[in-house]
Amino acid sequence: MLRPLSLEEFSGMLGSLYQGPLESIPWSTFLDQLKCSMGAKHATLTLRPPSQHVDGLSINTAGSSAAMSASYNQYFYTLDPFTDLPNRQVVICTEFVSEKDWLESEFYKGFLEPVDVFHILGADINTSLGSKCRIRISRDRASGPFNQQDKEFLASFLPHLERTVILHMCLNRIESERNLYAGAVDKLAVGTIILDQDGKVLQSNRLAQRLLAERDGIELVNDGLQVGTVRDCQEFHKLIDQALLSQKGKNPSLVKAMRVQRPSGRVNLGLIVRRVQQSEWSDGRYCPAVVIFISDPAQKSTALEEIVRSLFDLTPAETHLTFQLANGQTIDEASEELGISRNTARAQLRSIFSKTGVTSQTLLVRLILRSVATLG
Template identity: 30%
Template sequence: MSNTIVDQIYEAAFVPEQWSHALQSVAAETGCASGVIATWDAEQLPQGFRATPLVRPAVESTMRSPQGQDSRRFTALHGVINDGFTSIDSLLSREAFDTDPIQVGLRALGLESQAATAIPMPSGELVCISFERRLADGPFDERAISGLNELRPHLARAGLMAARLGLERAQTTVSGLRAIGLPAVVLTLSGRVLATNDLFDALPSTFLPSSHGGLAINDVDANRLFQASVSATRSLNEPLVRSIPIVARDGRDALVVHVLPLRRAAHEIFSGGDLLVVATTVRPNASTPSPSILMGLFDLTPSEVKLAVALASGNTVQQAAADASIRLTTARTYLDRIFRKTGTHQQSQLVALLKSTHAIDSR
């Protein structure tokens, strides 16, 4: 996927009036005519939305209408929340799909198929993103869904910022860091610290100063992934992961560190900074991890998430492969990717990390 599109997504995280352009670019790349992002706060009250021009009036009407809010597609979408982008028409019966109030509104605009994803945020908010196709362009095929899922980790991180900022523009470095309400630090491309907020300063046992005014994570595996992410951004490459887990130890909660590039107008808002590093706190819990949390935290694909959940539930790789009807070699390939994305090296270490990702706290 084009780096320009990724840059537009991260710019929109802090300059929400740019969401329309970012969504239109994604739509054009995936054979769609329109796109929407909508956010709900931690109490599940609507915060707002941004949309491309074609559907903006219809979305505004839907967000204000009780009938629109009661659309069965929202309930259906929550049922597959861990599957990434999903074609809505595959979730509803033909009658339910044809009579759905949102579908009626889309058809009035010449639109037919819609692919959407619901992304629970670590701090309790919910972000929903959808893209729509014209009737003449046919339903979403596997290639289009794959293209959208390729961008989902970027959309999730940008969505986290959009939800924390309430889809409002970050005005300055100081006000932006305060409004995010999570531990955050702004870095230059060289890794030098430009600005921090009070929540970040309260984590001295996690983040350490390094040479030349830089930053390091007090965890060998996490720091390796973190430095690789910073280095890749410096060379204008896309790193393997931008969401980095830090295991709990010595009374410290597990954390996930998100590395967001500050592109275009966002670069100016944050005093010419190039990277925003945000930490979300993970409360330990012995329960099986939420698939939606795993997708948002570790950039795992839907297939990798299913394997990770199976392993955390106590299954062997062989059992997980059989249950998913995939070859053992395929499962081992997924496992290797999961190791690299989570910074773990063996299955027991991975399971211990996954079991700490059940509930998220934004303290």
């Protein structure tokens, strides 16, 4: 029999439910608590039901078999009679399917009986964002059937479960968009470093991490940044302080640029310091406050040759030459690198100019570096 929860216990389960979207395996803690509270063998939350087009996406409690989930996604979902339940209503399987039909079903005989599952309690939730999720609680035959008290217990969590699923979807969408834009910045060969309100580094992308590791013009010291010469560093921190003051004063966005000398003698780095526009309700020490964009002129183009070739209808030879020029070589250096004569290189360059509509090598380089090819 289900033991009534104290207010403290119920509050703890609600806390686990709302923490669910932030767990590495979402809702795993809550599902384990739900399984124990209801004397169940398994508890499963399905975020995406399987279909002929996509596999299902489910979270199971500890002890559930991965092979069992795989067999359901590959075959048994088509035989499952306990689906398409009334929206937001808790249902016992024998209320939905007669016990006789349940026992005689291929789904029970082939999928549930071998793992000693008989009693199932569940609910389907169709969220306002269009997703369809399911929660299923199961017991073995010896543990006895679910009753009205069990139904009411699970029902008490359904409105909260729906809200957390919607939160999960929103967070997942934000994370996907963040990864998309971060990947685009990486492809554009721009280093980005994000600072918090104390000027400490919160996050950096791959190019910025490489530049920091090289310690050639910019480096990380005690969670803060040091750049170039002493004069460069003074100017840099002055710009950061201005951006932070702009942030606190809610002034219009501040953008400043500077060049940074590199001890190695390589071409100077270009830096842009910019205030991060925060939402009206942003708060907290770890909110992004300032972003630094870093341009490394020595960085080679990351555009894919096949994409450049398709975009501008170039031949393979013309594409190779275009890349040598985009990466800073002269026509003589490119012809030597490619093992072709200077005259052949010039003939190919004229053809490239004709196809791309530019009239100089400088414009060609600019066209390639500004095209969508770098996002490939």
